[in-house]
Amino acid sequence: MRLRYTLVSDWPPLAWLARCRPGAPEIDVFHGPRVELAADWFCEAVWDGAFADGDFDRTDLVFGSGARARESDGVCFVSSGSTVDRLQSIDAGDASWVSNSLPCLLGSVGATLDPTYPGYFTDLKSISKGLGRYTRQLATSAGPVQLTYYHNLRWDGTRLIETPKPPGLRGTGGAFGTFADYRGFLAGTIGRLAENMEAPSRVERYRLLGTISSGYDSAAAAALARPHGLTEAISFGSASSGEPDSGEIIADVLGVRLTILARHAWRAASFAEVPFVAADAKGEDVYFKGAETLLARRVLLTGFHGDRVWDRAARTDADFVRGDQSGLSLSEYRLWAGFLHCPLPFAGGRQAASIRAVSRSRELARWHTGSYYSRPICRRILEEAGVPRDAFGRWKKSVSVLFSAQEGFLTPSSFADYRFWLERHADEWRRRGLVPPTLTEGADRWRDARHAVARVLEGLAHAAPRRLWMLRSAAQRVVTLGRRERLFRHLFPWAMERAKQRYATAPLDEPPPPPPRAPPSHERSAVEASLSAARALG
Numbered sequence: 001m002r003l004r005y006t007l008v009s010d011w012p013p014l015a016w017l018a019r020c021r022p023g024a025p026e027i028d029v030f031h032g033p034r035v036e037l038a039a040d041w042f043c044e045a046v047w048d049g050a051f052a053d054g055d056f057d058r059t060d061l062v063f064g065s066g067a068r069a070r071e072s073d074g075v076c077f078v079s080s081g082s083t084v085d086r087l088q089s090i091d092a093g094d095a096s097w098v099s100n101s102l103p104c105l106l107g108s109v110g111a112t113l114d115p116t117y118p119g120y121f122t123d124l125k126s127i128s129k130g131l132g133r134y135t136r137q138l139a140t141s142a143g144p145v146q147l148t149y150y151h152n153l154r155w156d157g158t159r160l161i162e163t164p165k166p167p168g169l170r171g172t173g174g175a176f177g178t179f180a181d182y183r184g185f186l187a188g189t190i191g192r193l194a195e196n197m198e199a200p201s202r203v204e205r206y207r208l209l210g211t212i213s214s215g216y217d218s219a220a221a222a223a224l225a226r227p228h229g230l231t232e233a234i235s236f237g238s239a240s241s242g243e244p245d246s247g248e249i250i251a252d253v254l255g256v257r258l259t260i261l262a263r264h265a266w267r268a269a270s271f272a273e274v275p276f277v278a279a280d281a282k283g284e285d286v287y288f289k290g291a292e293t294l295l296a297r298r299v300l301l302t303g304f305h306g307d308r309v310w311d312r313a314a315r316t317d318a319d320f321v322r323g324d325q326s327g328l329s330l331s332e333y334r335l336w337a338g339f340l341h342c343p344l345p346f347a348g349g350r351q352a353a354s355i356r357a358v359s360r361s362r363e364l365a366r367w368h369t370g371s372y373y374s375r376p377i378c379r380r381i382l383e384e385a386g387v388p389r390d391a392f393g394r395w396k397k398s399v400s401v402l403f404s405a406q407e408g409f410l411t412p413s414s415f416a417d418y419r420f421w422l423e424r425h426a427d428e429w430r431r432r433g434l435v436p437p438t439l440t441e442g443a444d445r446w447r448d449a450r451h452a453v454a455r456v457l458e459g460l461a462h463a464a465p466r467r468l469w470m471l472r473s474a475a476q477r478v479v480t481l482g483r484r485e486r487l488f489r490h491l492f493p494w495a496m497e498r499a500k501q502r503y504a505t506a507p508l509d510e511p512p513p514p515p516p517r518a519p520p521s522h523e524r525s526a527v528e529a530s531l532s533a534a535r536a537l538g
Contacts, residue, residue, distance in 0.1 A: 001069050001157065002026045003042065009033055010505045012336040014044040017099040017108055018067060018077065022158045027075055029067070030108075034204045034338055040069040044100070045078070046206065046299055046340050048192040051199035057152065060168035060350070061189055063299070063342040065100040077153040081165065082346035083127050083320050084304055084327035087148040089160055090140070096160050098153060101335055102138075102145070103278050107500035111142035113493040115425040116432055120492040121281040121404075127328065130319035150320065168350070175354035179380060182348070182358055187224050189347050190301075194228040197299050197340075206340060209234065209298040212247035212258060213399070214392050217303025217310060219250045220378035221344040223385040225301055226254050234291050236263045236399050249391040250382070263399055265290030270413045277403070277495035279332040280325055284400040288330060296338040302327065304343035309352060310375045312359045312368060316352035326400060332499065404488040421494045422487075437487055 004026045013034035020027050031037070035044050041054040043066025049055050057068040057076040065087060067077045077098050079087045089098040092109040099105040106112070113120070117139070127134040127149055137144040146160075153160045169175075176182040197206035210222035210233030222233055235246045237260045251258035266272045266289035276283035288295070304327035308314045315321070327343055334341050348355070355377070358364065364376035367383065383389060403409065410418060426436035 001075055001155075003040065003067070003069055003075070004028050005037055005042070006030045007033060008505060011104070012101070012502055013338040014064075014335040014340075015099070015101045015104050015503070016042065016044070016065075017097065017101070017104050020075070020096045020098070020155045020160070021094060022096075027067075027069075027155065032335070036066075036203055042066050043078070044335075044340065045080075046193050046197045046342070048189055049196065051196045052201045058166060060165040061193075061347055063193075064340045067098075073154065074157060075155040076163070077155070077160075079148055079150055079152055080341075081150060082305070082327075082341075082343050083131070083149045083322070084341060084343055084346075085149075085331045086127075087153055088138075089146045089148065089153060090143060092142045096155070098155075098160065101332060101503070103275075103332065103496060103499035104503045105145065106140060106142075106496065107503040109142050111140040111145070113140060113496055114428075115421075115490060115493045116429050116434060117493075118489040121489060124281045124328075124492075125325050128322040128325050130317055130321035132319045168348070170348055170351065171354065174351070176348070176351060176358055177354070179358055179361070179363055179377065182355060182377065183224075183381065185348055186344065187227070190225050190344070191228045193299065193342065194225075198229075204297060206297055206299045208232075208301055209294065209339075210256060210301050211235070211303070212251050212256065214247045214250070215303075216375040216378035216382075216392065217306030217345065218301075219247055219303075219387070219392055220306075220310070220375075220381045221301050221303050222250070222256060223254055223381050223387070224344070226256060226385070230256060230301070232257050232259070232294075234258070234294060235260050236287055236290070237261065247392065250387050253387045253391075254385060259291075259294060261290045263287050263290070263401075266401075267411050270411070271417075271498060273403070273410055273414050273491075274495050274498045275333040275336055276329040277491050278499035279330070280328040281492035282325060283329045283403055283491070283495075284326060285329040285333075286401050287399055288333065292337050295334075298339045300330075300334075300339050300341050302341065302343045303345060305345040305349065306375070306378070309345040309349050309355055310359065310377050312356075312374045312376055313372065314356070316356045318350045318352055320346070320349060336502065403491060409487075417498070418487075418491070418494050421497070422490070437490060 002025060008030050011032040013032045016029060016031040016035050018027055018029050029042060035042055038054055043056060045056055045062055045064025045066050047056040047059050047062040049059060054068060056062045056066060057078050060081045062078060062081045065079055067075055069075045077087055087098055088102045088105050090105060090109060097105060097109055123135040123138060131150055136147055148162055151165055152163050154163045170185050171177055171181050208225055208230040210225060210230050211218040212222050212233045212235050222230060233251055233256045235258055237246050246260050248258060266286050269289055272289045273283055273286055276286040305322060308316055308322055330341055359376050364380060367376040367379040368374050382392060422437055429436035
C-alpha cells in the first residue's frame, strides 16, 4: 500500500490528513509544510530510535504522530505516547479519514458540531479517567468521530482498527526496582530523543526547550535533559494566585538560560483562545501563546502528568488516569506554532506501580519532605544536580487559565465574535425548545457580583497559613464555583468554527462545506475584521 502526498502550504506546518479508500492501492496524505515525508512513512514526531529507520510504530516512546506502511501489516497510524495528543478519525462518504487535527478533520469532510449540546467539555475531559474509560466518540453532523489516545490505528485495506502500542516494559522483570533504574531509563530516553530530533536526515531538525517553575515536575525534567543538550527554558513568572513561580534559582544552578514570560501575555493576541479551546473544550494551556516566538522547531519538554507518576501520595494507574486534562489543549496549537510536545512523566508511565514503589522505598526516605506535596524522585534528581532544597517544591502552584471561572473570560475580539455567534445560532436552541443563551447587561452585572464575592474569598484563602492547605484548597474550590462562567459550555463549537478556517484550502475531491451565513450588513465590518485577525493567527 502506497502513500501519496499533497502539500497544502496554507495549512498549519505540522497538520496532516489521510484519506483511506477501501480497495484502493494508495492512501492520500494532505499535509502542512513541515511534516517529514518518506516513501513508506511520514511523521511530525520524535522517538527513541534512529530517525532514518522510521520505526516510530514499534515503540511507546514516541511524541507526535504519523503513519508507517509495511507490506505485512498495512498502514499504521501512530498516536503520541501520551494522552495530551490524539488521533481522530471518521468514516464519511466512500472513505475513512484520519488526522492529527480535529478542526482539520471536521473541516475537510464538511462536518459541524451541535452548538446547543452542553456536554463537549465533559466528553473530552473524560480522558482524565484513563485509557479504559474515556468517551471514544464525538457526535458531528457527518457521523461520529472516533478519538484515539496513545494507541495506534491500523488500516488493513478496508477499515481502521485500533491496535495497542508495544508494551515497552523496562527494568528487571518489567519493573523499575531502584531509583537508579528509573533515573537511568528517563535520562537514556531523553538522550535517544535528542539524537532523533537532531538527525542529519531530517528536513526539520528540532532543539529541546524546557519549562521550569518553582515546583517539581518540569524542573526535574530539565535537570535530566541538561546533559543532553537542553540550554534554554521558559517560565511564566507567576502562578494563578499571583505568587512568584519562575524557578530562576533552578535555572541558574542547571546552567539553563531562562526566559520569563508574563502569564497573561496571550491576551494581547486576537483570537488567541481558538486553537486551545478547539482542542479540548477547556483551553487551560492558552498561556503558552505568550511563548510562540520561542516554540517553532522545538521539542517542548514539560512535566504534565507528574502529579500522578512522581507524587509519593498519588494514586497511580497503568491506564494514565489523571487528575485533570492539562496539556491536552496544546494539541492543536502546537501544529500551528510548529513544535513537538514531550511530557516526560508519560515515558514509562504504564509501569506506574513500580515507579510509586520507588518513590516510597527506603532508599528515597531522606528525600521525602513529610508534607502533602512530596515527590522524592524529583527532589533527589534536583538536589543531586546541586539545586538547594528550599528553592523548589515547597507548595503546589498552578498557572492554568480557567475560562470556566475567568474574570476576563475571553479577549475583547473573541468575546465580541462569540456574542455574534450565539445570536446567529439562537434559532437552533429555539427549534429544540430551549432558551438560547444570551450575553445581556443584566447577566454581566450578576457575573460582576459573583466575581466580587469570589475575590473576597480568594483573599481569605491566601491569608490562611500554608499548613492549613486543606482549608485553602476548599476556599479555592468555592472561589471557582463563584466565578463559574455559565456560557463556557458553548465555547467549543464556537472555537471549532473559527479553527476550521485554518484548513479552508483543503484540495480534496469533495466539495467544501457551505460558508456560514453572512452577518447583517451593519455588523459585517467589525466581524470581518475580527475574522481576518483569526485567519492570520499562526
